Structures are given as C-alpha cells and as structure tokens.
Amino acid sequence: xxxxxxxxxxxxxxxxxxxxxxxxxxxxxxxxxxxxxxxxxxxxxxxxxxxxxxxxxxxxxxxxxxxxxxxxxxxxxxxxxxxxxxxxxxxxxxxxxxxxxxxxxxxxxxxxxxxxxxxxxxxxxxxxxxxxxxxxxxxxxxxxxxxxxxxxxxxxxxxxxxxxxxxxxxxxxxxxxx
Numbered sequence: 001x002x003x004x005x006x007x008x009x010x011x012x013x014x015x016x017x018x019x020x021x022x023x024x025x026x027x028x029x030x031x032x033x034x035x036x037x038x039x040x041x042x043x044x045x046x047x048x049x050x051x052x053x054x055x056x057x058x059x060x061x062x063x064x065x066x067x068x069x070x071x072x073x074x075x076x077x078x079x080x081x082x083x084x085x086x087x088x089x090x091x092x093x094x095x096x097x098x099x100x101x102x103x104x105x106x107x108x109x110x111x112x113x114x115x116x117x118x119x120x121x122x123x124x125x126x127x128x129x130x131x132x133x134x135x136x137x138x139x140x141x142x143x144x145x146x147x148x149x150x151x152x153x154x155x156x157x158x159x160x161x162x163x164x165x166x167x168x169x170x171x172x173x174x175x176x177x178x
Contacts, residue, residue, distance in 0.1 A: 007149050010167075010174060011123075011138055019125040019138060023145055025152045027119045029112050033095035035148060036110055044068075045147035045157065053092045059100075061085050065160050068147060074161035105137065121145075135175070139168035 004010075011021040025032050035041045039048045045068070047061040063083045066072040072081070090107070091099040099109040106127030113120040123141060128134045143163035150157035 008146070010171065011141060013134075013138070013175070016126075017128045017134060019123075019128060019134075019141065021123045021141055021145060023121045023123075023149055024115070025119045025121055025149060027114060027117050029095050029114050029119050032112055032119045032121065032152065035152065036098065036112075037094075041151075045151050046144045051089075053089070053094060053098070055089050055091055058086055058088045061087060065164075068144075068157070068160035070159040070162060074159060074165070076161065076165060105133065121148075135168055135171055138171040138175075139164045142167040142171075 007023050009022075011019045013019055035045065037051050037053060039050050042048065043064075047063040049059055049061045051057075051059045061084065064081070065079070066075055066081055069075070075081070085102055085105070087100045087102045087108075089098065089100045091097065091109075095112060097109070097111045099107065101107055106125055106129075109122075109124040109126075111122040111124070113122070123145065125137060125141065128137055143158075143160050146163055147157040147160060
C-alpha cells in the first residue's frame, strides 16, 4: 500500500470534533495570503466575497460550487446552486493568520507559516455539531483546499463536486458514522 501524499492526507478530528488540515503550498506567504483574502483569487477555489480584514468586521462568502466542477450534474441532491454566509472576523494578523465565525457552522482559522520556498497552511475548524455537518464540512474543506493547492501549483484543479463526493464517502468510512 502506498503512502498518501502530504497534500492529500485527510483532515484529523479530535474528540471535540475540531477539524485540522495541513497542506504545503508554493510560496511566498503573501501569494498564499492573497488566495485566502482576495475575492477573485478565493472564488477560484472556495467562495467569492470582499473582505475588510479587521477584527469585528463582517463579510459575505458566496459559493458557486457548480462553477468549480466539471458539470452542474455532479451537484449532490439537496445542495443549492449558490449558497451564502455572512461571517465575522475574530482575529486577523496579515499575512499569517485569520480566524472568523461562520454562523451555524463554527469557527474557522487559517494559519500560514513560511518554510523556505513553501508555506505550511494549517486550517482549523471548531464547533462542528452533528454528523451530517461534520461529514459535509470535512469533505468540503478537503475538496476546496485541493483546488487551492492546484491553483498555487499552476495545474488544473480537480472537479469540486466529484472530489467532495469521494471525500465524503472516505470520511464517512474513516469516522464510522452512519
């Protein structure tokens, strides 16, 4: 059995259902930070939306996952074509860390650490309540971050919905949730 490449390892979950995922990305750190914070760059891997990078400010994320997929037909049943969330920054330390509240979904933190020519991204998501949300968020971050890795490496990004579906099955099996 071959080892899973670092940038495709599954997220880990602790006993409090805190998701943690790490990825090595090509630097410099400012380039990675731009992909996290600038709407046009972030839209290519996650969601659009202008951010005022100050603690206490709110911002809207707009997901159009069909645009990140090979076909809208891949979209799982029950998911809308577009979804939106108004989040609020708790902490911003450009270009190394941002933490925000995502109402009903928890708290998200992105941390960036320079490692020579690379940048270590650590994504932490706290407050995941319920098995369905837990599985959807694990698969969602895995699929979205796979697109970020591809974007920064300058290669074609995988289809979001196809990756999400595969990852959701994998996380469900790994976590033995039904």
